[in-house]
Amino acid sequence: MFALSNPITGRHLLGGLACLTLASAPAVLSAQELTMSYLASYKTATDQAIAGFEAANPGIKIRASYTADGQSIRAQFTTGNAPDITLIYPGDGAPMSLIQLAKAGMLEDLSSEPWAKTIPQSFRRAVTFNGKAYVPPTTYSFITMLSNDEVMKKVGASVPVNFNELLAFCDKAKASTIPIAFGLKEQVPTLFPGYAMIASTAFVDNPSFAEDHAAGRTSFAKGYKQSMEMYLQMRDRGCFSRTAAGNSNDDALKQIANGQAALYVGVVAFLPAVIKYNPDVKITQSPFPGNVDESKVRLPIGPTITYGVSAQSKHKEAAKKFVAYIAQPDNLRKWAATVNQLVASDIESAPAPAGNATAVANLLRAKRTVEYLDRNWPNSKIQPIYMAGIQELLSNQTSVDALLKRMDDVYSQP
Amino acid sequence: MPDVKVNAGLRQALQIPWWFAGLALFCYLLMLVYPSIAGTYYAFTDWSGVGGFKYVGFANFKLVFTDGEALSSLKNTVFLAFTTTIIQNIVGLSLALALNGNSRLKALLRPVFVAPVLLAPVVVGVIWQYIYSPEGALNSLLAVLDLRDWQQPWLGLPDTALWMVAFTVVWQFAGLTMIIYLAGLQGIGPELYEAAAMDGSGRLRQFWDITVPLLAPAVTVNVLLPFIGGLKLFDQVMMMTAGGPGYSTQTAALMIYRQAFTHGAFAYSTALAVVLTIGVALAAMVQLAVLRRREHTR
């Protein structure tokens, strides 16, 4: 193609080779590039951590992808395109949960990391599998009920402290506002009131419900029935808006922030988003009244999502460094502050959560808490069935008994 | 007049050697034939993608027809295939009839309907996901028209969500249906209409007696393609609803993907795929038989 009348001389070749070598030399000394996949709602906190980590470790660069839910990350693990660092839900149940991935051999064993020696006893079960530690406990969160003080005043009611009061509140409030903002279009929001009600019913009547369930002494049909019927009661008394099924969780947050709704039920991590939508909003936190008897109300708590290293990673040492960076107390505190959650290592002393949350703090201190339910669900099929089932239940597409049966059928599958 | 010996030699030479088809055959056998056969085999096992597996007979297939989620996926898939085909043909034929001609205006309008055909189905999904969202264009439009009562969470209610998906697919591909009908229409000689007009037939009569029968080949293509495409629907649904709310918009193709790559139930996923394949093959055969016959008898 190049004219033969200009033959390439040896000198040209040498020069070209030298240029090529110089151009590619930085590749040899250049940064290691790591990939990470994480939850979009934790983007700020994670970006912050990445910036700090890269500053302290020149030579390592992290490219993070954020998604709204972990299912596509799970697919990446299946197809061998897993990120080096990944989000992990402690415990079991979700497709991206620790137990599911560790069982399939997809996570790197991090037991020899420095932070693995100081895991608080309360969270040991959630971050280890077969005695090996795979992820550091980061923060713990709980399911709280946010109430917009102004709207509550307009309705002329106080925050309900038991389930009957909640239903009465819905009756009263639905004329002038949305009693409970609910992002029913998405699946995860169904877990928030759900867990709270199950924790305050099944687990109060039988604190060892999970163990009995695993041993076959009880079932979903026996334990969860009451909570599902309570869900239906909430719907029938008008607690949710007519358009709840088309609202995303984000829409619900906007509603409570902008005074279009009185209450919102969700993990405390969503509070900063509410404040971002309306910096002037006044929010009170209370436990969700999941039982007609106030003394039986329990607060669902659990260690929140954390960071794990993929077993397929080609940059394991660098990835482990990042995880260790996050686990350092100072960095962890910064991370926790951004996501408005409590640092896991503080669980023993249970300080009060920020904001107007005395009722919640009381429950925490009294240890009237129950672990997030999916920690005890032995496979990843139950949670999707529960979430989709609640959506179908609330739109009259299925019955309580049918849903319970599906969950029980799937419980014993591998 | 070429002599017989040369003819025989030419005939021999035109026996193109098989290696001409080598690359195509190699890729085809490796990428489609072998995996399809292997997939059908795995459907009879309990393979989870890793490790060993054992033969379980028809257990997976039994599960397909008893599992609520699988049954609703199949139901959704068939529903989408029928509704998109029917509506797409109505719209496509109307557009073809209305835009058949050479006026400036018609030539300008035709590309408007063809453009969506070229967009990625994922992109079309994003566009309509916005339009159907609670704060999106559709609800805004209803507000402007003072029809606030009609505002809905279009993709959030199980009943409406599936219809919305169907409309999105129709929107994207009606232009393709139109093109094919236009090609068919332009193949009908105008003298047929002139003769019919001289015999006193009105416009409607001409439509039924001339247009419809002679469009039969176009109809064949325009019924077969959207129906089969509808049975395999994945991209738009994955983008707009990911199967939700609940499983009310999950299609067979979506469930096959989920079961294999998110839940690791490889064998179950392939059993579902086998059922889908049989369905597609049956639909194609039935439609071809019926439509080809219509083509020839008119």
Add this chain to the structure above:
Amino acid sequence: MSRRVTLSASLWRVLLVGLTLVYAIPLYLVVTLSLKSDGQTARAPFAPPWQPYWANYLEAWNASAASGNASLAPALFNSALIAILSVLVLVVSGAMAGYVLARRKGRAVEWVFLLFLVGITVPQQLGIVPLFQMMRSFGLVGNPLGLVLMNTGLLAPLTIFLYTTFIRSLPTDFEEAALMDGASRLRVFWDVVMPLVRPVTATVIVIHGMHVWNDFFTPLIFLLGSGKQTLPVAIFSLVGEYSTSWGPIFAGVVIASIPVMTVFVFLQRHIVRGFSGGIR
């Protein structure tokens, strides 16, 4: 001009206007929303962007470039690479196979042709799991060339059907003449047959080129997370990342659709001919 089938009743006019709006408005929205900030979108979704918010485009290009799966720059490159290579290999391998099946005599030819035809209706999902296992053992997961190979196999049936039927309808005179001149069969194929089958080649380029460019299912499985994803996968990840921040999302959509729309504007007639080629 000869008389055409036209309908001009006012009912048709109304219908046409309605349909035109239904088609034009979403396309209009894509462009205008890509130039509005979230606040502007919330307040007046239908208004034209009097103050274009170009930051959306910067965001879609740069911010996503810093991240992984939603990166548009590598996606553009990979989409182009895979589409061009796939179509090239498909056309060459398909035309050659079509030539054999059209000209060669014998029972085996009919069987092989049938073998290819069967593949037209088989859905991708049937073999996707074993196909994935196989590609993984070859180390081709996460590799765009693996996708080229797959496309060649998966799209071969229709391609070969089109080429075979078309070549069968061609008289053999030109080929025989060339053979008499001493050309090899490969020569005959390249110099005589390929130019004659241009209509089919155009159809294949249009239909399969578009299919590969817009393909979502296979790249989702094989390229998500590899850093070498294609545009549809990048858009999918972009929406996952920005959820309801429609400005950057639609900016990404515009960027991803510019290549296709440009081709459409300039090659409209060829594209339409390519689609309707199967009818005539």
